[in-house]
Amino acid sequence: MLKLFRFLKRYRLFVALVLVFVFLQTLADLYLPTLMADIVDKGVSQGDKSYIWKIGGFMLLVAAGGGLCSIAASYFSAKAASGFGKLVRSSVFSQVENYSLQEFDKLGTASLITRTTNDITQVQQVLIMILRMMVMAPMMCIGGIIMAVSKDAKLSLVLVVVLPVLAGAIFAVVRKATPLFKAMQKKLDKLNLVLRESLTGIRVIRSFDRIEHENHRFDAANSDVTETAVKVNKIMAFMMPLMMLVMNLATVAILAFGGHRIDNGDLEVGSLMAFIQYAMQIMFSLLMMSMMFVMIPRAQASAVRINEVLDLAPSLTDRKDAVQTNASRQGYVEFKDVAFSYPGAEEPAISNISFRAGPGEVTAIIGGTGSGKSTLLSLIPRFYDVNEGQVLVDGVDVKSMTQQHLRERIGFVPQKAVLFTGTVADNIKYGKEDATEEEIKHAAAIAQAADFIGSMEQGYDSVIAQGGSNVSGGQKQRLSIARALVRKPEIYLFDDSFSALDFKTDAKLRAALRSETGEATVLIVAQRVSTVMDADRIIVLEEGRIAGIGNHRELMADSEVYREIVASQLSEEEIA
Template sequence: MIKLLKGLKPFRWGVAAVLILVFLQSMGDLYLPTLMSDIVDKGIVQGDRAYIWRIGAYMLLVAGGGALCSVIASYLSARVAAGFGRNTRSRMFEHVENFTLHEFDKLGTASLITRTTNDITQVQTVLTMMLRMMVGAPMMMIGGIIMAVSEDAKLSLIFVIVIPVLVGAIFLIGMKGLPLFKAIQVKLDTLNRVLREHLTGIRVIRSFNRIEHENKRFTAANKDLTDTAIKVNKIMAGLMPIMMLVMNFSMIGILYYGGIRIGDGDLQVGSLMAFIQYAMQIMFSLIMVSMMFVLIPRASASALRINEVLDMQPEIVDPASGALQATADAKKQDGRDGLRGYVEFDNVSFSYPGAEQPALSGISFSARPGEITAIIGGTGSGKSTLLSMIPRFYDVIEGAVRVDGVDVREMAQEDLRSKIGYIPQKAVLFTGTINENIRYGKEDATDEEIIHAAKVAQAYDFVSAMKEGFDSQIAQGGSNVSGGQKQRLSIARALVRKPEVYLFDDSFSALDFKTDAKLRAALKEETTESTVLIVAQRVSTVMDADRIIVLDEGRVAGIGNHRELMENSEVYREIVSSQLSEEEIA
């Protein structure tokens, strides 16, 4: 929590102002009972009206000043906390943007969303209260004790019993509550995950009649969260009655012994009244402290989760600027500078963390501009993984991936990715117009470039047929266009960039044979100066490629063109024959 609060640095003046204002307000609150005691003992007892008016007016002034300080402190603390929340959310967002897929896999999307929203709100709420109580509560407590002792030292002995009892109760309850607060945040993650899966998978859930099952899953997660929240609230609810009980008993004690002392002439009525107010202030400040005990563990559970994200160092980072410069110099010297679109895999091996089998082993090949390299293989054979190594979504474990003769680990990620047009297996579109979605590939693309890209991607006809053409809105997740249309738009997005290297990850799978063939013919003309890597399931898609890599369980089972592979590769022949027979059956 303390580590996270370092983010308050830009707000130090605001924090200082709040602390000073709360200090002034507490001073005022501590002064008021003494003034009241004076009114009673000096004004009322002696019948001095002028004194009562004078001190009364003074009391009003002190109370008014205190109220003003309090209002401004509230406003400032809310502003500081809101600013802190905004900054922390931005920090987290920017940090998470640099995460590699490993880190996303580790934390999970649902948890990252809860951490960026709910957890930060928890800390923000507590911060607002803490700013006000951090100075106010201890001051009221210590000041109250000093003032009470100055009113009547003997009567103050009552606090020797009361305060340890209260502190003990707060401590015990706090200890019980802390683990539960941690559990609540974890359960909130689970609830978010279930909800997310439910919402994104609603079509599958309905078609498989699993609504009942999903309801049960949601109810279970919801109940689990509620049960824990009730449990923690039960414990916390116990705190208030205990405090009130102790407070009321101490009042009885004060009134009883105070009465005796007044009878004996050791204490005046006004002083007893002031004493009672100080006792109240002391105990209320303890209640405030106990509230902090309730809130701080909750916020620190959240702070831990936020720090876990902020402390996570992305595994893939850019080389230092010195190293980048050295690579650039070396490139210039040995003539690699002019290379555009060369991709080389040199004995590459890679395993996903925790996986028993490597996803890729000993992969070597090279591709040059103007060539089409196709990758084919059974499901799970490592095709998508192979493509992900080129934009450096993952780092190789052995060997090297080189683009334009430079190891991708020695390049700035931005430079590397600016060379690449990646079309993912599952097309992703963003909320906005079709125009904006295609322009995502190249911000300064002209309208002509966008139309050209759409034409090559075979998207122009269906986009033009839409009522608003390129200005038609794409709904969240691209749910208002078909799977094949989504694929074509994401191809257009990559085309508009005119990258050196195209990576098509099974991007034609949702297209019919005719559109697939037309698209590939148009692509061929468009990509004469680029290197194209295509992952595909259909033999018809890869047959014309200059080079076909056949993958089997992460290994190269054959490499060559269609004719060569038909002669030499058993695995390729199997794939071809299985598809041909399937087509014949169809």
């Protein structure tokens, strides 16, 4: 957790102010019992009203000063901890944004959400406690012992017996609770995972009538978290009565022995009252420290998980000598003997891939499920790095370019259309932040989206729900295509982006794309033969290898794999 405290550097002034105000508050709290003892011993016992008023007024000033210091300490500790939480969340989010898909696969989306929210909140809450109590509790304990001994050294022997008992009880409780706090964070990960899957997959769940099954899954994960939380709270609930029992027994012992001391004339009533208050302060300081010892291990477990995210270096990074600009910006894409394997896979996803695609050409990639079509496409924008060979854009290895420079030249339409909360116009402008209204409408028209947008109540200002749940699959795909078109990039990557379109819309869209992308390099991954038949070049993949390259006529003559795909989709009349 100390490693995370580097984010406090910006708020060191607030931290210093917290320490100063906590110090002053502690001094005030320690001084009040002595003033009360003076009022009883010198004012009440001697009937000196003026002295009572004088010291009583001074007590009010000290109490008010301590109260103001407490408020100031709370304010500045909250400011420091909130700022700390903000910086850590920003750093974690920035780190995650730079991750490749490999890091997402390793850590898991649900766990990353928990680490960015719950784990950081845990550390933030403990930081407030540390800033307030880490100084106050030791000072209160040591100062209380000194003041108690100064009142009556012999009576302090009661504390010699009580304090080890109290410390031992606190240690036993903390030792029991700490492993359960660590386990809770992992169980929250599991709960978050189940909840996220249930919400994102609600359509599938309902279509297969698996609602009851998902309810059981959620109940199991929820019960697991609840049971652990109940165990922890039972242990923590046991601590407070135990503390109160020990403190009350200590008070009885102090009164019993103190009464004898008063009878013998060795102690005054006011001093005994002050001694009791100091004893309470000492024991409460131990209680505060016990709360820290309970919360810190939980926060430490969270801090380890946060540091795991911050320390996990992205596998895809820009080289120090990465190309920022390229004089030749035409959009040529070339694969040279490319091979790629997913981490942990026994067989490569693709191997021995070599081809070239240029501006003004449409290169289509077709093949069976799992043949490596989407994998091949994802290597161009460097979602993954190749294991062997090279991927070149305008003759430059993509590893030698900055990721920003590479990706700003690409218009990518993913296999699963992704929309964001906001308006239709906002989603199209996601491809080009400064796109004009005319450019937005033009991109929508080319993507065959203008008609359905026009039929929406507020047109381009219509709100898209989270995940695009208020539009159909085909409408999502067309908006995703419009988002890529508005960018006017040099390279278009369509990853099975026409699968949800009917044949008529598919044909109209491809015809419109021909004129719009005439000077760009276009690569299309598709399942339908009708989508790729007119392409200038068709690459046929089988089990991660190229089984044929050519246009439709050439492949019908030379590629058995392509003929099988065509025969499975088209009738003999259509083939002829």
